[in-house]
């Protein structure tokens with residue numbers, strides 16, 4: 001880490017200001033070579049002056065200075081706030097590089113912050129999540145984890161498990177002391193408590209995943225039931241082609257909409273039917289294949305025509321796959337009472353959940369549908385300001401693995417194995433938990449994580 005690195009920290013487009021960041025032991029030297037000011041640059045201050053290169057004024061700028069270790073990276077950091085034109089920003093970066101800095105890799109500032117102990121790995125990952133956040137909830141969760149909420153919890157769990165290992169070791173090394181704590185039953189109850197604490201964090205992942213990636217929703221149903229009309233209604237503009245010709249939508253049409261605190265990634269699909277048309281056939285296959293990757297299906301039934309055998313076939317396919325779904329009766333403006341009651345009766349007889357009735361064309365019942373979706377994903381009830389929520393797949397996998405080790409430990413006790421075998425599994429568990437905060441990670445993992453960062457972060 002002896003090099004001094006530099007990069008543009010803001011997006012390259014015309015704007016009020018741009019920031020060029022420099023980090024490393026030569027930061028101040030480089031600034032002194034290229035920056036002229038009437039004031040002296042002190043740590044934690046920002047001063048006005050000019051960037052001068054080969055006697056020529058390049059720009060009027062503000063420069064700040066953070067002295068190691070009190071900076072984002074833990075090294076000496078200087079930041080040049082220049083005018084936000086793309087050319088001037090690139091020019092100043094080039095001058096900084098010519099005067100001794102190397103160009104930073106994506107995420108290198110944050111990687112240095114991690115390596116210098118300014119933040120642990122889960123906090124660094126929260127920084128990426130904060131930058132990539134698409135909803136307010138997502139950014140709040142990321143901010144909490146950036147503050148170290150997850151790290152604190154993981155550290156506490158590890159400490160308690162290390163304490164357990166210490167008790168076990170004492171009892172093995174000094175068997176003449178009869179500690180209550182190392183009775184197999186008390187170890188089992190402690191392991192059970194830890195398993196349920198970890199499970200509790202793990203259970204937040206689904207919420208976290210929806211918050212981070214959005215909910216993948218597919219609108220499915222037979223041709224001409226109004227799937228594309230519903231998509232257009234939810235999107236608030238004519239995204240998909242709507243006609244009265246069955247088989248209008250051939251390929252999947254995607255649109256993203258915000259529903260309260262969640263993002264819905266909606267796919268409008270080709271109406272499902274037996275067809276000889278080659279293109280439509282491919283579309284129908286895609287509609288069915290989408291079932292492998294969705295979180296929610298809105299299954300549309302044509303209220304004007306009633307429900308058919310094919311509808312039940314697809315609905316039972318959805319049920320069997322265990323996918324969340326909402327049956328939606330569309331074209332309510334054309335639906336006769338007798339047909340509606342037949343549909344409702346048949347749905348009930350076939351064990352299908354209660355439908356939502358809408359008219360996509362008349363914009364009727366859409367709020368009900370939105371409420372049902374929100375209820376299913378429960379995100380609006382989520383108290384993200386108090387609850388620790390994980391959104392990261394790496395964290396989920398490691399928490400799962402930790403639980404498995406604790407279960408292994410329990411199994412060993414139940415099999416009557418010597419108590420010190422237990423500590424082998426508990427140790428594996430603490431090591432795995434450590435990987436979440438970066439206590440036990442390989443260089444490979446570190447590189448992979450920081451590669452995901454943008455330039456200048």
Ligand SMILES: Nc1nc2c(ncn2[C@@H]2O[C@H](COP(=O)(O)OP(=O)(O)OP(=O)(O)O)[C@@H](O)[C@H]2O)c(=O)[nH]1
Pocket residue numbers: 221222223224225226227228229230241242243244245246247248249250269270271272330331332333334358359360361362
């Ligand atoms: N009266 C009425 N007509 C509707 C409603 N929703 C859709 N339609 C009409 O039904 C026809 C088919 O609508 P689409 O949205 O194209 O249906 P689709 O399910 O996407 O059809 P495919 O793409 O062929 O599978 C169009 O003429 C729409 O205007 C509704 O709520 N009420």
Ligand SMILES: [Mg+2]
Pocket residue numbers: 227228229240241248249268269270271
């Ligand atoms: Mg369509």
